[in-house]
Amino acid sequence: xxxxxxxxxxxxxxxxxxxxxxxxxxxxxxxxxxxxxxxxxxxxxxxxxxxxxxxxxxxxxxxxxxxxxxxxxxxxxxxxxxxxxxxxxxxxxxxxxxxxxxxxxxxxxxxxxxxxxxxxxxxxxxxxxxxxxxxxxxxxxxxxxxxxxxxxxxxxxxxxxxxxxxxxxxxxxxxxxxxxxxxxxxxxxxxxxxxxxxxxxxxxxxxxxxxxxxxxxxxxxxxxxxxxxxxxxxxxxxxxxxxxxxxxxxxxxxxxxxxxxxxxxxxxxxxxxxxxxxxxxxxxxxx
Amino acid sequence: xxxxxxxxxxxxxxxxxxxxxxxxxxxxxxxxxxxxxxxxxxxxxxxxxxxxxxxxxxxxxxxxxxxxxxxxxxxxxxxxxxxxxxxxxxxxxxxxxxxxxxxxxxxxxxxxxxxxxxxxxxxxxxxxxxxxxxxxxxxxxxxxxxxxxxxxxxxxxxxxxxxxxxxxxxxxxxxxxxxxxxxxxxxxxxxxxxxxxxxxxxxxxxxxxxxxxxxxxxxxxxxxxxxxxxxxxxxxxxxxxxxxxxxxxxxxxxxxxxxxxxxxxxxxxxxxxxxxxxxxxxxxxxxxxxxxxxxxxxxxxxxxxxxxxxxxxxxxxxxxxxxxxxxxxxxxxxxxxxxxxxxxxxxxxxxxxxxxxxxxxxxxxxxxxxxxxxxx
Numbered sequence: 001x002x003x004x005x006x007x008x009x010x011x012x013x014x015x016x017x018x019x020x021x022x023x024x025x026x027x028x029x030x031x032x033x034x035x036x037x038x039x040x041x042x043x044x045x046x047x048x049x050x051x052x053x054x055x056x057x058x059x060x061x062x063x064x065x066x067x068x069x070x071x072x073x074x075x076x077x078x079x080x081x082x083x084x085x086x087x088x089x090x091x092x093x094x095x096x097x098x099x100x101x102x103x104x105x106x107x108x109x110x111x112x113x114x115x116x117x118x119x120x121x122x123x124x125x126x127x128x129x130x131x132x133x134x135x136x137x138x139x140x141x142x143x144x145x146x147x148x149x150x151x152x153x154x155x156x157x158x159x160x161x162x163x164x165x166x167x168x169x170x171x172x173x174x175x176x177x178x179x180x181x182x183x184x185x186x187x188x189x190x191x192x193x194x195x196x197x198x199x200x201x202x203x204x205x206x207x208x209x210x211x212x213x214x215x216x217x218x219x220x221x222x223x224x225x226x227x228x229x230x231x232x233x234x235x236x237x238x239x240x241x242x243x244x245x246x247x248x249x250x251x252x253x254x255x256x257x258x259x260x261x262x263x264x265x266x267x268x269x270x271x272x273x274x275x276x277x278x279x280x281x282x283x284x285x286x287x
Numbered sequence: 288x289x290x291x292x293x294x295x296x297x298x299x300x301x302x303x304x305x306x307x308x309x310x311x312x313x314x315x316x317x318x319x320x321x322x323x324x325x326x327x328x329x330x331x332x333x334x335x336x337x338x339x340x341x342x343x344x345x346x347x348x349x350x351x352x353x354x355x356x357x358x359x360x361x362x363x364x365x366x367x368x369x370x371x372x373x374x375x376x377x378x379x380x381x382x383x384x385x386x387x388x389x390x391x392x393x394x395x396x397x398x399x400x401x402x403x404x405x406x407x408x409x410x411x412x413x414x415x416x417x418x419x420x421x422x423x424x425x426x427x428x429x430x431x432x433x434x435x436x437x438x439x440x441x442x443x444x445x446x447x448x449x450x451x452x453x454x455x456x457x458x459x460x461x462x463x464x465x466x467x468x469x470x471x472x473x474x475x476x477x478x479x480x481x482x483x484x485x486x487x488x489x490x491x492x493x494x495x496x497x498x499x500x501x502x503x504x505x506x507x508x509x510x511x512x513x514x515x516x517x518x519x520x521x522x523x524x525x526x527x528x529x530x531x532x533x534x535x536x537x538x539x540x541x542x543x544x545x546x547x548x549x550x551x552x553x554x555x556x557x558x559x560x561x562x563x564x565x566x567x568x569x570x571x572x573x574x575x576x577x578x579x580x581x582x583x584x585x586x587x588x589x590x591x592x593x594x595x596x597x598x599x600x601x602x603x604x605x606x607x608x609x610x611x612x613x614x615x616x617x618x619x620x621x622x623x624x625x626x627x628x629x630x631x632x633x634x635x636x637x638x639x640x641x642x643x644x645x646x647x648x649x650x651x652x653x654x655x656x657x658x659x660x661x662x663x
Contacts, residue, residue, distance in 0.1 A: 052653065062653075062656065062657065066660070127536055128535075128536050129534055129536065148521055148522040229522075230522020230523060230524060231481045231523030231524060232659060234660055242656070245377070245380055245383055246377075246379045246648070246652050247648055247649045247652045248379075248382075248648070249649060
């Protein structure tokens with residue numbers, strides 16, 4: 001009986017996940033010749049890594065530059081989200097705030113709005129004659145002109161993805177066994193070493209999922225950079241869109257998508273290794 | 288304890304993952320959602336249709352901000368045919384919907400070069416002109432254009448030019464050449480239209496080339512010129528240029544004349560110029576895709592849109608120039624004499640109509656990618 005209920009999910013997965021994935025891989029590793037015949041090839045993947053000018057250094061090749069730029073922005077976003085998000089999660093999980101779910105609620109509530117609307121909001125705030133600069137001018141302070149630059153893009157990405165960093169860390173911190181912390185304190189650990197050697201290692205699973213949740217969408221997004229970067233930030237997502245819609249080269253567009261999938265798989269793998277290591281050390285500590 | 292933490296983390300992860308998925312889905316739909324405002328209530332329709340045959344709904348796709356939407360309800364009330372109206376933002380988006388199947392549209396409004404490409408690929412049906420008597424209102428000079436020389440497939444809907452709009456409080460120089468965009472005085476003050484063909488086409492004309500050139504040497508020169516423009520470019524935007532220029536966010540922008548109509552109306556400090564080197568002359572035409580399920584109803588719709596009073600409402604609201612004699616006679620004199628709305632013959636003589644680039648498209652887009660990578 002229980003099996004029966006799983007079939008709709010299996011069908012769903014097959015039609016909407018497995019099938020499209022297979023199609024993407026099929027296009028990525030095939031080409032169409034002049035007579036309309038399809039053949040197997042690696043040339044699409046090669047094109048991505050070789051670029052268009054022969055003998056260029058690897059990191060100057062055009063599509064590699066698009067990829068490194070995407071990864072760099074995703075990495076910057078993740079680091080900033082972590083630096084802002086960890087203390088925030090710690091404060092939210094601390095004794096004074098724990099019994100006030102309203103704060104957490106207020107923190108999550110903006111996520112209920114469509115993120116496009118919120119990002120458009122930032123444009124109104126950051127414009128040269130926008131809300132922020134009008135305020136600054138009124139206070140006789142120098143104005144800030146960051147809209148359509150990478151600062152604005154980073155701001156938008158951090159703003160949109162921060163909750164995905166805070167929530168897993170917050171959960172990890174609140175579910176932590178307080179007796180372990182008390183034991184550390186009883187044994188004479190300073191607050192600093194309680195945090196560094198007990199609390200932080202125990203919150204690692206939250207940190208790892210936070211990093212995953214921020215890094216992946218940040219590497220794949222192109223709408224936020226498009227809006228706040230003024231169309232000047234050409235990322236992997238833009239490349240896929242361009243190849244499918246403008247050029248009509250589905251083979252190369254799929255190859256870019258496959259490269260993105262592999263990049264994501266590799267980063268997930270590295271992170272999961274990290275996660276397992278900390279778990280192992282936790283186990284050792286508990287003994 | 289540990290297991291519990293991980294279970295909870297996993298649940299949170301699951302929920303968040305679903306949230307992201309939903310978010311992405313929203314983002315993806317945002318552009319393509321059919322506009323529900325354009326539907327009349329079903330009760331209205333049934334009141335009209337009760338005596339007539341029950342027609343299938345008519346699927347119409349058009350550019351964003353390119354119609355006065357109440358005319359759709361007027362059509363529904365008059366003919367008892369429900370209209371499902373959706374919008375797109377590029378010709379290529381429309382092409383993908385039509386050519387790759389899936390979407391079944393009855394009336395679409397592609398631009399010149401896309402009409403040509405769709406005709407060549409057999410994606411359109413020839414029109415039955417007996418069903419479109421209002422086509423007689425089309426200005427003779429908009430008939431038999433190069434993309435459909437025998438007038439078999441298309442009815443011109445809107446037309447216009449592409450040029451420079453500038454803020455007279457920030458620009459003292461005479462603006463009559465595309466080269467003013469390279470003036471060092473305008474560092475970070477220029478908005479470029481976010482379309483490879485529009486922007487690179489302007490530079491092709493500046494350098495004395497055709498906008499339809501398929502020469503690699505010429506393409507490289509255009510690319511290099513645009514790569515040097517980097518410091519002056521504030522952003523590449525589409526219709527958002529309208530709001531930004533009205534708000535005084537930049538000194539110059541490359542726009543369509545319809546955008547310029549909005550900008551100069553809401554912020555009269557602005558002027559619009561079609562540079563001496565010439566620019567794009569464009570036509571958006573109504574056509575019927577081969578996938579249509581009711582060609583006669585589609586032709587009724589096209590005929591309705593060419594009725595002078597309807598064409599007038601459309602041009603008056605969208606501020607894009609009409610192709611309809613009857614509509615032109617109805618618009619106020621200040622628009623009839625406005626060089627932005629109704630460019631003079633001398634400006635038109637400098638215009639060039641886009642032709643489909645065919646296989647050259649991939650190289651063209653590659654150059655555009657290089658420009659975007661260099662601008663930041």
